[in-house]
Amino acid sequence: MKKLLYILLFSCSFTFAQADRVEPPFWYAGMHNPELQILFYGKNIAQYTTTVSNNVVIKNVVKTENPNYVFVTIDTKNVPASELTFSFKNKNKVAFTQKYSLKARKANSAQRASYDSSDMMYLIMPDRFANGNPANDSEKSTTEKVKRDNPNGRHGGDIEGIIKNLDYIKELGATAVWVTPLCEDNDARGSYHGYGQSDVYKIDPRYGTNEDYLRLSAEVKKKGMKLVLDYVTNHWGAEHWMYKDLPTYDWVHQFPGYSQSNYRMATQFDSNASAVDKRQCVDGWFVPSMPDLNQSNPLVLNYLTQNAIWWIEYAELDGFRVDTYSYNDKEGISKWTKAITDEYPYFNIAGEVWMNDQAQMAYWQKDSKIGAIQSYNSHLPTVMDFTGMDALAGAFNEDDAGWDKGMFRMYNNYVNDFLYPNVNNLLIFAENHDTGRFNEIYKNDFKKYQMAMALLATVRGIPQLYYGSEIGMAGDKGKGDGDIRHDFPGGWAGDANNAFTKAGRNAQQQQYFDFTSKLFTWRKNKEVIHTGKTTQYLPDNNVYVYFRHNDKETVMVAINNSAEAKTFKTARFTESIKTHKSGKDVLTGKTVDVSAEVTMEPKSVLVLELN
CATH class of the missing domain: 2.60.40.1180 (Golgi alpha-mannosidase II)
Structure with missing residues (x-):
């Protein structure tokens, strides 16, 4: 009986508080910033004191109002790749230990090259591109199951589907691949787009595994292309495990509770803006299902920064595109961006700054003279040319230019290039996953497609092509997002038309594909287009x-x-x-x-x- 009681007591002492989660799950030795903040999460874990092996210095321990969290910052300077052991003690008695790995970095990791104006970026929404592994379509640990006949449901596209079609992407002349978020999004509805993430260290199992993502990265590189991760700093999904048990009340913005953004990003720099309007833009939630993260909280900012760096190292990434960049706390996002580019001096980050005024967009580019007026520097290398997109969406339906129509729309867009610190670092595009489809706007007029693509391929900046445009895919934004995110024909077994192959394309698809491939393949080696003057x-x-x-x-x-x-x-x-x-x-x-x-x-x- 005594022996049984001892076993029970021994077991309880080790299960009363365990690290159910450790994030980052591991780290790397020899980083530019040697300080590492590790989140340990478990029931009442804050009651313990923490020590670490190998003579590693603990710089700081933060315990919050939630006893289930402890944030431990260690100094990794001069600490070699090794296995550390964290001990969690109660009255000097070890309650449990936690192993933690510092891994060796790849050679020249910090000096990695990134995408630039020599590249053409191909944008993929993975759920709608190709289903390479039907077995993971309705993974049991996630809520939403595949329902391909629902335009706004999950359709089953995955990482394997992308890997299987990399030769197709390369044949188009693409040199970089931007995939919308692949981390777990466990929303009950609309989870296919991935922007309501529920675990930012885990690939959504309906897309594959973390190992599958590493394989995608390796295969992209084998084809001579670059992999761009779509990162979200502004918000998570309401199903995120941490939102279910917030570390601090101010981890997300609360009013208290929910209040929606007014979406007026100009309040970020409007010298006449009211405080209430500015707060409503920055702190308001994008939509009710996306809790708005508080980047002014140092714990949050460190968490997001380390998560981003972890993915770069872990998956050997070549660049980021950052969603809703200008909705973040602007001081916080500046620190986040600088921390990444301090670690990787040549790493490119394109921020979604969806504004309709070039001076306002230029404000957000690194070393902007406009931002300097307010002593602000975002450190963001690349902004997205939304005014150029707007011009492309109207110009080719205007047969008579008049004073400001037709091709004057394009001319006037480039007149304002002097506002940007680096015009070659603009992401230029005719459409993306959030906008009206170019071929819908122009009713599949091939001549208009030719004019627009030739322009994108020859003006300054980094051209981006949205999947399917190159075969004439269309879609009406007015019918909802599902209509601008159609399945790529041939991506699913049994599709009547397989546009991934020449034999499977119809005449229109082949006409679009041949033109696009010829144009962007030519562009690949044209330095005069990449960096020449205009x-x-x-x-x-x-x-x-x-x-x-x-x-x-x-x-x-x-x-x-x-x-x-x-x-x-x-x-x-x-x-x-x-x-x-x-x-x-x-x-x-x-x-x-x-x-x-x-x-x-x-x-x-x-x-x-x-x-």
């Missing part, structure tokens, strides 16, 4: 001409957005054409005489390498 000329009769040039090459782009054929004299462009007499059209291979005049078909484009 000279643009005022559109005339809705014909827009601009040049990309450096000391070695000159590319002339002419877009006739008129419904009529146009002939224009080239003498006006002498400062750019110089002594060149002709150019080879990248799209047709034909030689075009530019010595006197050029004739263009209605709604057409020329991309000429001048000889």
Whole structure:
């Protein structure tokens, strides 16, 4: 009996408070910032004192109003890759221990290259791209099950589907792959988009495993491409394990409770803004199912920073795109961004700054002179060119330019390039997973698609293509997000049409694909497009001409957005054409005489390498 009682007491002492979660789950030796904040979570874990082995220094221990958390900060400077042991003691008696690994970094990890203006980025919504492993469609540990006939439900696309179609992506001329969030999103509805994450250290099992994601990263690199992670700093999902048991009341913004953002991001820098309006934008929740994270809380900020760095090291990532960047606490997100780029000086981060004014977007780019007026620097290398997207969405339906329509929309967008500290570090696009589909807006007018894509491929910045556009996929934003996020044909067994293969494409799909592939494959090795200077000329009769040039090459782009054929004299462009007499059209291979005049078909484009 005494023996049984001893066993029970011994067992209780070890199960009364255990680290049910440890985050980050492991770390790396030799980081630029040697301080590591480790979250230990378990029932009443804060009652214990904490020590660590290997003569590692504990810099700080934070216990909050929730006794189930303890945040332990250690100094890893000069600590080699090793196995540490944390001891949790009660009255100097060890209640339990926790192993913790410091792993060795890959060689030159800190110096990793990232995406830049030499790349074309292909944007994938994984649930809608390809179902490579039907066995994980309705994983038992997650709430929402596959229901492909529901436009807003889960359809079963996964990591394996992406891996199986990397050759297709590469053939398009893409050199970087941006995948919308893959971490677990356990919402009961709409979980397929991934932006309401419930565990930011775990790949959603309906997409695969953490190991599958590592395999995706490796396979992308084998194809000579780069992998970009879609990171969310502004919010989590309401099913996040930590939201169920908050470490601190102010881990998320509370009013108390829920209050929605007013979405007025200009209040972040409006010198006349009221405090209440600014707070409502920054602290208000994006939607009721997405608790708004408080980046001004140092514990939260450290957690988000370390999670981001952990994924870079763990998955050998090549860059980030950050969702709703300008909704974050702007001082907090600046610190988050700088901490990452301090660790990885060449790492690129594109922030979603969805504004309709270039000065306001430029405010958010690293070293902005506009931000400097308010002594602010976001340290964000790349912002997304939403004004360029807006111009592309209207210009090609306007046959007559007038004062500010048609190609003047594009010209005026680039007039304001002087506002940006680095115009080559703008992510440029015609659409993405949140906007109207380009081919829907223009009713699958192939000529308009040609003009828009040729422009994206030849102006400054980093072009991004949304999956399916290259085969003519459309979708009406007015019918809901599900309609702009259709399944890629051929991604599911039994699909009648397999657009991943030449044999499976119909005539329209092949026409779109061939054009897109030829254009962006050409762009891959064109330094003059990647980093050359731009000279643009005022559109005339809705014909827009601009040049990309450096000391070695000159590319002339002419877009006739008129419904009529146009002939224009080239003498006006002498400062750019110089002594060149002709150019080879990248799209047709034909030689075009530019010595006197050029004739263009209605709604057409020329991309000429001048000889």
